[in-house]
Amino acid sequence: MSLLERAEKSLAYHFDALVTPQTPPRLAAAMRHAVFSSGARVRPQLCTAVALACRDDAPGLSDAMGSAIELMHCASLVHDDMPAFDNADTRRGQPTVHKAFGEPLALLTGDALIVLAYQVLAHAGAQQPQRLGALIRNLSAGVGVPSGIVAGQAWECEVRADLSEYQRAKTGALFVAATCGGALAAGADPQPWTPLGACLGEAYQVADDIRDVMGHAQALGKPVGQDALHGRPSVAQSLGLAGAVVYFQNLMDQAVDSIPECGARELLSQVVRRESERLVPTSMCEAVGKPYPHLQSVAAPVAAPGAGNAVA
Amino acid sequence: MSLLERAEKSLAYHFDALVTPQTPPRLAAAMRHAVFSSGARVRPQLCTAVALACRDDAPGLSDAMGSAIELMHCASLVHDDMPAFDNADTRRGQPTVHKAFGEPLALLTGDALIVLAYQVLAHAGAQQPQRLGALIRNLSAGVGVPSGIVAGQAWECEVRADLSEYQRAKTGALFVAATCGGALAAGADPQPWTPLGACLGEAYQVADDIRDVMGHAQALGKPVGQDALHGRPSVAQSLGLAGAVVYFQNLMDQAVDSIPECGARELLSQVVRRESERLVPTSMCEAVGKPYPHLQSVAAPVAAPGAGNAVA
Numbered sequence: 001m002s003l004l005e006r007a008e009k010s011l012a013y014h015f016d017a018l019v020t021p022q023t024p025p026r027l028a029a030a031m032r033h034a035v036f037s038s039g040a041r042v043r044p045q046l047c048t049a050v051a052l053a054c055r056d057d058a059p060g061l062s063d064a065m066g067s068a069i070e071l072m073h074c075a076s077l078v079h080d081d082m083p084a085f086d087n088a089d090t091r092r093g094q095p096t097v098h099k100a101f102g103e104p105l106a107l108l109t110g111d112a113l114i115v116l117a118y119q120v121l122a123h124a125g126a127q128q129p130q131r132l133g134a135l136i137r138n139l140s141a142g143v144g145v146p147s148g149i150v151a152g153q154a155w156e157c158e159v160r161a162d163l164s165e166y167q168r169a170k171t172g173a174l175f176v177a178a179t180c181g182g183a184l185a186a187g188a189d190p191q192p193w194t195p196l197g198a199c200l201g202e203a204y205q206v207a208d209d210i211r212d213v214m215g216h217a218q219a220l221g222k223p224v225g226q227d228a229l230h231g232r233p234s235v236a237q238s239l240g241l242a243g244a245v246v247y248f249q250n251l252m253d254q255a256v257d258s259i260p261e262c263g264a265r266e267l268l269s270q271v272v273r274r275e276s277e278r279l280v281p282t283s284m285c286e287a288v289g290k291p292y293p294h295l296q297s298v299a300a301p302v303a304a305p306g307a308g309n310a311v312a
Numbered sequence: 313m314s315l316l317e318r319a320e321k322s323l324a325y326h327f328d329a330l331v332t333p334q335t336p337p338r339l340a341a342a343m344r345h346a347v348f349s350s351g352a353r354v355r356p357q358l359c360t361a362v363a364l365a366c367r368d369d370a371p372g373l374s375d376a377m378g379s380a381i382e383l384m385h386c387a388s389l390v391h392d393d394m395p396a397f398d399n400a401d402t403r404r405g406q407p408t409v410h411k412a413f414g415e416p417l418a419l420l421t422g423d424a425l426i427v428l429a430y431q432v433l434a435h436a437g438a439q440q441p442q443r444l445g446a447l448i449r450n451l452s453a454g455v456g457v458p459s460g461i462v463a464g465q466a467w468e469c470e471v472r473a474d475l476s477e478y479q480r481a482k483t484g485a486l487f488v489a490a491t492c493g494g495a496l497a498a499g500a501d502p503q504p505w506t507p508l509g510a511c512l513g514e515a516y517q518v519a520d521d522i523r524d525v526m527g528h529a530q531a532l533g534k535p536v537g538q539d540a541l542h543g544r545p546s547v548a549q550s551l552g553l554a555g556a557v558v559y560f561q562n563l564m565d566q567a568v569d570s571i572p573e574c575g576a577r578e579l580l581s582q583v584v585r586r587e588s589e590r591l592v593p594t595s596m597c598e599a600v601g602k603p604y605p606h607l608q609s610v611a612a613p614v615a616a617p618g619a620g621n622a623v624a
Contacts, residue, residue: 022458024473027466031457079423084415101469103396107419108466111391114426115456122448129445136434136448144427145343146334154339154420157413161336 003271007044010063011035011070014120030101030109031116034074037094042275043069043178046200049271050182050193053264058131062185064124065135068117069178072143075113076174078106080153086230088223114143134184142177149174156232163233164202171208172201192260199255200272206248207279209236214284242288245280249292252276315583319356322375323347323382326432342413342421343428346386349406354587355381355490358512361583362494362505365576370443374497376436377447380429381490384455387425388486390418392465398538426455446496454489461486468544475545476514483520484513504572511567512584518560519591521548526596554600557592561604564588 001009015035019028044066051062081088081096082103088096098106117139125132142148152170155161176197180190212227213236227234236244252272259268276292285292313321327347331340356378363374393400393408394415400408410418429451437444454460464482467473488509492502524539525548539546548556564584571580588604597604 018457020458024463024466024470026469027457027463075423079419082419084419105466105469107391107394107396108462108469111387111422111426112456112462112466114423115452115460115462118430118448119452119456122445122452125445125448129442132445132448133434133437133441136430136437136444140427140431140434144424144431145330145339146332148427150420150424150427151336151339154336154417154424157338157417157420158336 003045003048004041006048006063007041007066007070010044010067011041014064014067014123015116018116018119018123026101026105027108027112030097030105031112033094033100034078034097034109034113035071037092039070039074039092040275040278041070042204042271043073043174045271046175046197046268047178047182047185049264049268050179050196051186052182053260053262053268054183054186054188056186058128058185058187061124061128061131061135062182064120065139065181065185066178068120068135068139069142069174069181071113071117071120072139072149073174075110075117076143076149076153078113079110082106085153086223086226088226090223131184131187134190135181138177138181138184138190142174142181147173148177156230161233163235163238166233167202167205167235168198171205172198175201175204195258196255196268196272199251199258200275203248203251203255203276204279206235206244206251209234210241210244210248210280210284212236213241214287242290245285245288245290248280249276249285249290315357315360316353318360318375319353319378319382322356322379323353326376326379326435327428330428330431330435338413338417339420339424342409342417343424345406345412346390346409346421346425347383349404351382351386351404352587352590353382354516354583355385355486357583358487358509359490359494359497361576361580362491362508363498364494365572365574365580366495366498366500368498370440370497370499373436373440373443373447374494376432377451377493377497378490380432380447380451381454381486381493383425383429383432384451384461385486387422387429388455388461388465390425391422394418397465398542400538443496443499447493450489450493450496450502454486454493459485460489468542473545475547475550478545479514479517479547480510483517484510487513487516507570508567508580508584511563511570512587515560515563515567515588516591518547518556518563521546522553522556522560522592522596524548525553526599554602557597557600557602560592561588561597561602 019031047066047069048062056062077091078097080086081091082098089099090096097109121135125135143150145151147169149170152166155166176194179193179197183190183193209227212224215224235247239247255272256269259265331343359378359381360374368374389403390409392398393403394410401411402408409421433447437447455462457463459481461482464478467478488506491505491509495502495505521539524536527536547559551559567584568581571577
């Protein structure tokens with residue numbers, strides 16, 4: 001089973017177990033729309049890959065951690081798309097939740113998905129109660145105050161905000177929670193996995209800035225030019241496009257270099273390289289005169305060895 | 313120390329420990345505004361009183377459970393007041409969060425408070441890891457899908473909704489989480505405490521309906537007539553005012569009757585009676601020709617025996 005298949009299977013399993021038929025039907029439909037509209041699932045794949053690097057002795061728990069992270073990501077997208085923020089009509093090529101279901105249900109959908117993330121962890125954590133506290137703290141650090149993605153979004157509401165702190169919180173915190181969460185779910189020390197999450201998170205934000213300038217709305221599945229429109233800090237604007245692309249490539253190289261020596265180093269490198277190509281394709285690098293020679297062919301899905309009992 | 317003092321002390325302790333100076337300043341200010349604007353703290357008082365009835369062998373944990381419940385309540389008020397729902401300008405006699413800080417920060421404040429509730433539990437639960445899973449599940453059941461307060465709010469977005477199911481979820485679920493949470497924090501069986509939370513939760517919703525019709529905006533600290541304005545189901549409208557008051561009184565009697573035999577029965581009865589007077593004052597009962605003879609003088613604050621080490 002590939003990492004992606006494992007992530008999808010876990011999300012579907014937990015969603016169906018917890019969003020029962022007693023749920024108000026339109027809320028359940030809006031939550032499903034938010035979670036199952038073709039996300040890349042990079043955070044849960046990263047979480048699982050790190051868990052595998054740490055022996056993954058509790059695959060049900062590492063899958064739950066990955067699902068919880070992805071649910072938080074989906075919740076943040078639903079709220080960020082609302083008129084109070086981006087006022088976006090489309091996301092992943094689909095109508096945003098507030099466009100499809102109205103603002104009240106979009107607000108509630110985000111809230112319910114945040115709670116659902118914890119429900120997933122508590123559900124899976126019943127088998128490993130001694131690990132649950134650290135997983136809850138790790139997930140919360142990626143989302144809440146002082147430095148999670150909600151805090152990152154809140155820096156946009158401040159008169160003065162430090163660009164790197166803003167970006168670290170806005171996107172990086174949830175990537176760090178993904179890598180550290182994979183280690184914690186496997187009962188390992190999370191600390192060596194922090195740089196991988198931090199580099200990927202920052203790279204992801206830089207890529208978003210680049211694509212916001214260069215991208216096509218249709219290919220992205222969401223509107224472009226939003227950063228300039230909303231006056232948000234942007235690396236693509238401060239470094240220029242070519243500078244931003246080089247900055248992105250350096251971050252991706254740092255991400256690969258940061259991976260600790262372990263049996264899953266090759267698997268993790270593949271995840272990073274494939275994500276790099278997905279985020280800032282070769283054609284974009286070449287278009288600004290900055291080809292990225294490190295990238296090899298990484299189109300094949302990444303197989304996750306020994307993950308057959310993923311959602312046991 | 314009274315139950316109220318214990319609830320306030322715990323909230324302040326956890327808020328200061330977790331909303332650190334690294335938090336974006338306006339987000340921190342909005343969260344503080346949402347949490348420390350003179351709430352009655354009935355849910356955490358109820359939680360602590362039940363914990364005391366169950367010997368309260370881990371007062372730091374029962375205080376944390378009460379604080380977590382109250383943070384969820386505050387989060388729900390922030391989001392419910394927003395233009396997508398009630399569009400209320402005032403709450404507890406103060407400007408609502410979106411009026412004072414703007415819609416984006418109000419949305420983020422609610423999100424951050426939901427996460428903060430779990431952070432509080434994980435923080436306190438480090439001392440009692442074997443109880444943490446049940447506390448997380450209990451808190452989540454009160455808030456999320458299928459039957460928590462978020463689901464209750466979502467029933468307003470359905471074409472068809474059952475009135476009692478709607479009310480049970482909209483308010484009752486968090487009261488049940490408070491009573492059951494008090495038992496769970498003390499390592500006791502939560503089941504005998506479900507009816508107390510359910511009766512109080514329904515009574516609270518009925519009182520809200522009554523006050524929405526009879527109340528004065530100034531005394532309530534929020535606008536009146538909102539149910540009719542928003543076309544929401546209301547017991548005061550379906551039973552008439554006098555009928556709704558009698559229904560409320562019966563629920564309060566049921567609440568007292570449901571309290572299991574225990575050393576804190578008198579303390580809990582006092583909490584219920586005092587809450588009854590606060591919600592639907594004697595003068596209101598008499599105004600609709602339904603005096604409530606069961607009520608004794610309950611003005612004195614309720615002392616919580618042996619709670620000196622509340623936030624140890």
